[in-house]
Amino acid sequence: MEISKYMKRHVVSIPETSTIREAAAVLVKHHIGLLPIVGKNKKLIGVVGLRDLLALELPDFINFIADVDYVHDFGAVETTRPPAKTLDKSITSLMNPAISVPEDTGLLRVYALMLQHQLHDMPVVSKDNELVGVASRVDIGAAILSAWAKVE
Amino acid sequence: MLLAAVLSTLIFLVSLVLIFSEKMNRAIVAIAGGVLMVGLGKIMHFYSEEAALEAIDFNTLGLLLGMMILVAMLEPTGFFEYLAVLAARASKGKPIRLFVLLGSITTVLSMFLDNVTTVVLIAPVTILISEILGVSPIPYLVTEALLSNTGGVATLVGDPPNVLIGSAAGLSFADFLIYSLPIVMVVWAGALFLLRYLFRSELSRRPRNAKAVMQLNPAETLNHPKTARQILIVLSAAVFFFFIHHILHIAPSFVALGAAAVALVVVQPDINEVLKRIEWSVLIFFAALFVMVGGLEASGVLESITGLFRGASSVQPVLFGVLLIWIVAALSAVVDNVPITIALIPVIHGLGETGMDITPLWWALAFGAGFGGNGTIIGSTANIIVATLSEKTRTPITSKLWVRRGLPVMLATCAIASILYTILYRWF
Numbered sequence A: 001m002e003i004s005k006y007m008k009r010h011v012v013s014i015p016e017t018s019t020i021r022e023a024a025a026v027l028v029k030h031h032i033g034l035l036p037i038v039g040k041n042k043k044l045i046g047v048v049g050l051r052d053l054l055a056l057e058l059p060d061f062i063n064f065i066a067d068v069d070y071v072h073d074f075g076a077v078e079t080t081r082p083p084a085k086t087l088d089k090s091i092t093s094l095m096n097p098a099i100s101v102p103e104d105t106g107l108l109r110v111y112a113l114m115l116q117h118q119l120h121d122m123p124v125v126s127k128d129n130e131l132v133g134v135a136s137r138v139d140i141g142a143a144i145l146s147a148w149a150k151v152e
Numbered sequence B: 001m002l003l004a005a006v007l008s009t010l011i012f013l014v015s016l017v018l019i020f021s022e023k024m025n026r027a028i029v030a031i032a033g034g035v036l037m038v039g040l041g042k043i044m045h046f047y048s049e050e051a052a053l054e055a056i057d058f059n060t061l062g063l064l065l066g067m068m069i070l071v072a073m074l075e076p077t078g079f080f081e082y083l084a085v086l087a088a089r090a091s092k093g094k095p096i097r098l099f100v101l102l103g104s105i106t107t108v109l110s111m112f113l114d115n116v117t118t119v120v121l122i123a124p125v126t127i128l129i130s131e132i133l134g135v136s137p138i139p140y141l142v143t144e145a146l147l148s149n150t151g152g153v154a155t156l157v158g159d160p161p162n163v164l165i166g167s168a169a170g171l172s173f174a175d176f177l178i179y180s181l182p183i184v185m186v187v188w189a190g191a192l193f194l195l196r197y198l199f200r201s202e203l204s205r206r207p208r209n210a211k212a213v214m215q216l217n218p219a220e221t222l223n224h225p226k227t228a229r230q231i232l233i234v235l236s237a238a239v240f241f242f243f244i245h246h247i248l249h250i251a252p253s254f255v256a257l258g259a260a261a262v263a264l265v266v267v268q269p270d271i272n273e274v275l276k277r278i279e280w281s282v283l284i285f286f287a288a289l290f291v292m293v294g295g296l297e298a299s300g301v302l303e304s305i306t307g308l309f310r311g312a313s314s315v316q317p318v319l320f321g322v323l324l325i326w327i328v329a330a331l332s333a334v335v336d337n338v339p340i341t342i343a344l345i346p347v348i349h350g351l352g353e354t355g356m357d358i359t360p361l362w363w364a365l366a367f368g369a370g371f372g373g374n375g376t377i378i379g380s381t382a383n384i385i386v387a388t389l390s391e392k393t394r395t396p397i398t399s400k401l402w403v404r405r406g407l408p409v410m411l412a413t414c415a416i417a418s419i420l421y422t423i424l425y426r427w428f
Helices: A020-030 A050-054 A075-079 A107-117 A137-150 B002-021 B026-043 B049-055 B058-077 B079-091 B095-112 B115-133 B138-152 B160-169 B173-198 B200-204 B210-215 B225-248 B252-267 B271-276 B280-298 B301-312 B317-334 B337-353 B359-372 B381-391 B399-423
Strands: A034-038 A044-049 A121-125 A131-136
Touching: A020 A034, A020 A050, A034 A121, A034 A131, A044 A050, A044 A121, A075 B115, A075 B210, A107 A121, A107 A137, A131 A137, B002 B026, B002 B280, B002 B301, B002 B337, B026 B049, B026 B280, B049 B280, B058 B079, B058 B115, B058 B160, B058 B225, B058 B252, B058 B271, B058 B280, B079 B095, B079 B115, B079 B210, B079 B225, B095 B115, B095 B138, B095 B173, B095 B200, B115 B138, B115 B210, B115 B381, B138 B173, B138 B200, B138 B359, B138 B381, B138 B399, B160 B173, B160 B252, B160 B337, B160 B359, B173 B200, B173 B225, B173 B359, B173 B399, B225 B252, B280 B301, B280 B337, B301 B337, B317 B337, B317 B359, B317 B399, B337 B359, B359 B399, B381 B399
Parallel strands: none
Antiparallel strands: A034 A044, A121 A131
């Protein structure tokens, strides 16, 4: 069971020249959680996730206070947006190194890597590191479980 | 003997510079310096392992350890967050009221507990409160550090220099309440008014969402209300015994360690968890510094410094005391006040041997070491902590900002202390 059979071939990605604001717009438009960042010839350079962008919106106290149960109203934080200066920065400032798998990788190995790196989507690349697809946990999980029907 | 004096001074000064430059952890510097000092002393026959052990003031270490154990047990109960949340609710989101309340809580806590712990626990909640209000946390954070430095001067257990001075000079907890507390109260009020003025523009801005603080639920901050209550009862008992320790002829360290023992027996926490929260590096830093300064004393360096001061002490004793406040304050603003205090204690003892009345000098040392720390961002550990914490936020406190806000407070507190010192000199 190779990943190439189960991945989505239509991949939404952005060029490395994009800003944070543009990346957010793409995530919103396509309702997705992971955005691969590509260079020339669709070469995968890195990824940026919903979580990386949301971190800009989270208050500072989240980093210092583990237990927020007693804070019933986040008050001003709820309506605080990141400043325009931040949003116009290059997306590469939030980029994470790309974790990807080749097309012929087995499903369980992909799933294990996703667990290890806490990913919800896994980019799939060709031999020349060209982005060819993306598979979500649901894609992989459903593919694995579908085989159970044949177990006797 | 001259060579011994020069070399031991060199070891001490290089250690101070390393501690100051923050190139190396201060406990590591102190351990290496202490070992070098004993080694040098053995080679040149002025210092020995036995003498080094004798130089360590175990009364100071015991008092610090006892209080650290109590705080380490109180920390996870959420009591500090509880107080900060109460303050936030009581302020109804009004900046000036919040400023006074948070400042007062930090002061009172740091009069009895370690300043560092107090600030470490109050500052994160302060950031939370400021963020949900939609105001800058900087005025509150800076004020908390400065007022905890200032308030700590009031009591024997309030800050490490006082513990050292109390132990070396035989000053009791009650002595501090009689001689230091009244002066600190005036100085503290002065500092609060000055800070209120320096941060006037920040504090006059209306919070974007003042109502949010009313939704904070204090009860939910307490993870272990029963444990918190038990430890607070033991702490109150400890404070009571601090008041009368000189009458009972027991050392403050015995009171602190006794209270820690009672709290441990009553609560029976996971001892490894408690010990993990003890700041061992601080205790080791102190012990190693004692060893280093013991070497300085044995090599005759401190005697020569005493000699230098003796010439200066032909000036008016009052003026000498005031000068001591400012010299110690200036030094404490740029270097850790603990090594300064440990090094000056034998010098003052030496002056006492010449027949000088040194009781007022102990107070001058305490005021200088305590208030001097307000001057720079690295002046005290509390300052360093709020600055480091704020570096991880969107509104970092810079050393430039500290010069504009902290330095005036240092100058004002030292000035007020000097005036009161002069007026009350006969009383000491």
